Amino acid sequence: MSHTTYFLFLCVLTLSHVYIVTSSFQPYIVPIINANIEHLVAHVYSKDNDLGNKTMTVKDAFHWNFRMNLRETTSFAGECFWMDDDNTVLKKANFEVFNKDVATDCG
Numbered sequence: 001m002s003h004t005t006y007f008l009f010l011c012v013l014t015l016s017h018v019y020i021v022t023s024s025f026q027p028y029i030v031p032i033i034n035a036n037i038e039h040l041v042a043h044v045y046s047k048d049n050d051l052g053n054k055t056m057t058v059k060d061a062f063h064w065n066f067r068m069n070l071r072e073t074t075s076f077a078g079e080c081f082w083m084d085d086d087n088t089v090l091k092k093a094n095f096e097v098f099n100k101d102v103a104t105d106c107g
Helices: 100-106
Strands: 007-013 018-024 028-033 040-045 050-056 061-066 076-083 089-098
Touching: 028 089, 050 061, 089 100
Parallel strands: none
Antiparallel strands: 007 018, 028 061, 040 050, 040 076, 076 089
16 A cells, blocks of 8 residues: 655745745544444544544444644544433543644654
């Protein structure tokens, strides 16, 4: 499988200086995996994108990919709902899925 890295080159001119800024735009691929909850609903969203509700059974997974924006403010949050057989919520958990700190920690 080939891996392509894209770079943005930005040249800023001032009266006495030239600055060249490079930034890598590698795609991030984020999986959500249901390890052992029989009826799980995951909802992942960002300021600009709502991935909707994903109903998952045990060992189900879904993923999405994206690129960090120029200001490195891209973030995704999520909610998981443990559902009863009659679709009532038994438990709910909120979590950070991705942000600049996560990207740094994961390399």
